[in-house]
Amino acid sequence: MRPAAAASDPTKHFFQPIIVCLTVASVALTLFVIWISLHDLSLMRAGREKFVGLDNYIRFLGDPRAMAALWRTVLFTVLATVIEIALGLAVVLFLDRDFAMKRLVRTLLLVPIIMTPVVVGLTWRFLFDPATGMANYLLSLGGIDQVDWLGSPRIALFSVLVADIWQWTPFVILLVMAALESAPTDPLNAARVDGAREWQVTWYVLLPMLRRALAIVALIRAIDSIKAFDLFYIMTRGGPALSTETLNYYGYIVAFTNFDISYALAIAIILTVFTNVALLTMYSVLFPKTGDR
Amino acid sequence: MAKLSIRSVSKSYGAVSVLDDVSVEVEEGSFVVLLGPSGCGKSTLLHAVAGLNPIDSGSIVIGDRNVTNLPARERDVAMVFQSYALYPTMTVAQNIAFPLKMRGLDRRTSDEKVAGVARLLQIEPLMSRLPRELSGGQRQRVAIGRALVRDPRLFLFDEPLSNLDAALRTELRAEIKRLHQSIRRTMVYVTHDQTEALTLADKIVVLKAGRIEQTGTPLSLYDDPDNAFVAGFIGTPRMNFLKAVVVDDGKTLTVGEARVDISHLKTGLESGKTVTLGIRPEHLDEKQGVALSLAVDVTERLGSTSYVHGALPSGETVVVERREDQPRFGESITLRFQPKRARVFDEEGRRIR
Ligand SMILES: Nc1ncnc2c1ncn2[C@@H]1O[C@H](COP(=O)(O)OP(=O)(O)OP(=O)(O)O)[C@@H](O)[C@H]1O
Numbered sequence A: 001m002r003p004a005a006a007a008s009d010p011t012k013h014f015f016q017p018i019i020v021c022l023t024v025a026s027v028a029l030t031l032f033v034i035w036i037s038l039h040d041l042s043l044m045r046a047g048r049e050k051f052v053g054l055d056n057y058i059r060f061l062g063d064p065r066a067m068a069a070l071w072r073t074v075l076f077t078v079l080a081t082v083i084e085i086a087l088g089l090a091v092v093l094f095l096d097r098d099f100a101m102k103r104l105v106r107t108l109l110l111v112p113i114i115m116t117p118v119v120v121g122l123t124w125r126f127l128f129d130p131a132t133g134m135a136n137y138l139l140s141l142g143g144i145d146q147v148d149w150l151g152s153p154r155i156a157l158f159s160v161l162v163a164d165i166w167q168w169t170p171f172v173i174l175l176v177m178a179a180l181e182s183a184p185t186d187p188l189n190a191a192r193v194d195g196a197r198e199w200q201v202t203w204y205v206l207l208p209m210l211r212r213a214l215a216i217v218a219l220i221r222a223i224d225s226i227k228a229f230d231l232f233y234i235m236t237r238g239g240p241a242l243s244t245e246t247l248n249y250y251g252y253i254v255a256f257t258n259f260d261i262s263y264a265l266a267i268a269i270i271l272t273v274f275t276n277v278a279l280l281t282m283y284s285v286l287f288p289k290t291g292d293r
Numbered sequence B: 001m002a003k004l005s006i007r008s009v010s011k012s013y014g015a016v017s018v019l020d021d022v023s024v025e026v027e028e029g030s031f032v033v034l035l036g037p038s039g040c041g042k043s044t045l046l047h048a049v050a051g052l053n054p055i056d057s058g059s060i061v062i063g064d065r066n067v068t069n070l071p072a073r074e075r076d077v078a079m080v081f082q083s084y085a086l087y088p089t090m091t092v093a094q095n096i097a098f099p100l101k102m103r104g105l106d107r108r109t110s111d112e113k114v115a116g117v118a119r120l121l122q123i124e125p126l127m128s129r130l131p132r133e134l135s136g137g138q139r140q141r142v143a144i145g146r147a148l149v150r151d152p153r154l155f156l157f158d159e160p161l162s163n164l165d166a167a168l169r170t171e172l173r174a175e176i177k178r179l180h181q182s183i184r185r186t187m188v189y190v191t192h193d194q195t196e197a198l199t200l201a202d203k204i205v206v207l208k209a210g211r212i213e214q215t216g217t218p219l220s221l222y223d224d225p226d227n228a229f230v231a232g233f234i235g236t237p238r239m240n241f242l243k244a245v246v247v248d249d250g251k252t253l254t255v256g257e258a259r260v261d262i263s264h265l266k267t268g269l270e271s272g273k274t275v276t277l278g279i280r281p282e283h284l285d286e287k288q289g290v291a292l293s294l295a296v297d298v299t300e301r302l303g304s305t306s307y308v309h310g311a312l313p314s315g316e317t318v319v320v321e322r323r324e325d326q327p328r329f330g331e332s333i334t335l336r337f338q339p340k341r342a343r344v345f346d347e348e349g350r351r352i353r
């Protein structure tokens, strides 16, 4: 495009209004949310809210249930991301050879991803049913004691984690597989000629080449895990004894069970800030600005 | 240091046969060049020797070890890949040091060796860069460095100089030659470049579509080609091929009006048979011999000599190396050649001796 044309480009009359509308809408909405979070709006006392400053944020810091939920969110996110990446990578490295049913396996891998979380959650709820579920049946075959998968406060979070891993590891596998297939193979061969064992080829040459793809998949999974809601809602509703209540879920309870809208929005903003800080840190560690070593 | 025997190696990808019963003997410490048109299977053969793709049949012996079923790691060869195959996430120094690291060499010896190679290849200022921050020629030198830093039983080079400028290419060609003469390692070298092949090789193997056309010293391939393909492939400009008919009970050929005495050939030829007469451009500028007349088209001047392109009365195009004059477009000149310098090929391209 000619430089002069940029100023007089008539298409700007089409896209500029849209950009303005979107910007205004999102900025206004954010400001509105922040504004409400500085009040004590509650649907129980509609019309009688007043400005309370940072009270909701201070309340959050002193709210043990919120702090526990925050900690659970961190735990769930870290575990889900790490396990899904590690497991997905292991499967990809294992599948990285030609075998008869490669295409079939790939298609099957898509199944958990396209299933709706409701179906996944219900399926796993049945599997984890203490009396009639498949999980305990399998344990009984091995002569192991029955486990109350979703009923025990110490175990329930990990049961949801299992379902999340089942649903999302295939996603990791597909993305990493695509990265692996577009990576050049000659450097791997060069390493073999240079005397590297297969694990050394993987460790020194292949994994560094896949690092970017892995980092991006990890980011996506981390963001999704922080925001996870559906599996918790279907499988445990935050229970038993709040043992699976994440911050996101707690915010939902505060808003729609307690009708404490201002506090719920404060929680939402804290979650957003927290997510952004965590992810920006992660991002700057994974993609350092100077060079890319 | 070891000899290399490639024995009736065949390989196909699906229905496409890429290597067809290839056998090459490389004597200990000698330098063999694989020559052939693009896609003839040169890289495939090198990869098979290195142990990177399995062969369908045949065997590969390095030294006295049959390595056919050994993984690449245990074959102790060093290879320069056509695609360079540098490790994209390692610096130049780490790339070159990698084979030493894999062999568990201590840091100091390794650093010394890497520095030595870097000096030889003039890449010292690049040592802390990543491969993607290098030009094609620089990458190629790093790839060569990664092979030279080791002391393997066998060196495999897949077109290692293809991306360098003329000066650097000449220099590194001499360097490889010097290296070969000083360490006397067995080397197998793939190239398209005839000068490289002729100056470096103890032995040249000419491949075409996965089959060996001829194996021999550079001079024997040039002087005594087994077939029209080798005759045409070796030597620049290319050998001229002219249609000829056998007359006189096999004692004479006619090329247009001219008569060529072939009574020195041992194989008898029937009268009336069509054959191909091959004459190199440098053999068409004699004082005596059979005369052909050429309508000059273009003259390329190369200093002491010039290549004259033109057409015979039959319409066949011919290139001549002329030493004395530089005829111009439209002139007609007389070419002369000694019948004994000409090579005769049958209709399938096989040499008739
Ligand atoms: N993975 C593959 N699958 C199918 N065909 C292949 C494969 N790799 C190589 N080929 C075919 O094998 C033949 C030989 O390839 P190769 O790379 O050995 O050629 P080359 O002689 O090295 O050519 P060049 O001089 O262009 O490098 C080619 O016709 C190529 O198309």
Ligand SMILES: [Mg+2]
Binding pocket: B042, B043, B044, B082, B158
């Ligand atoms: Mg090749």
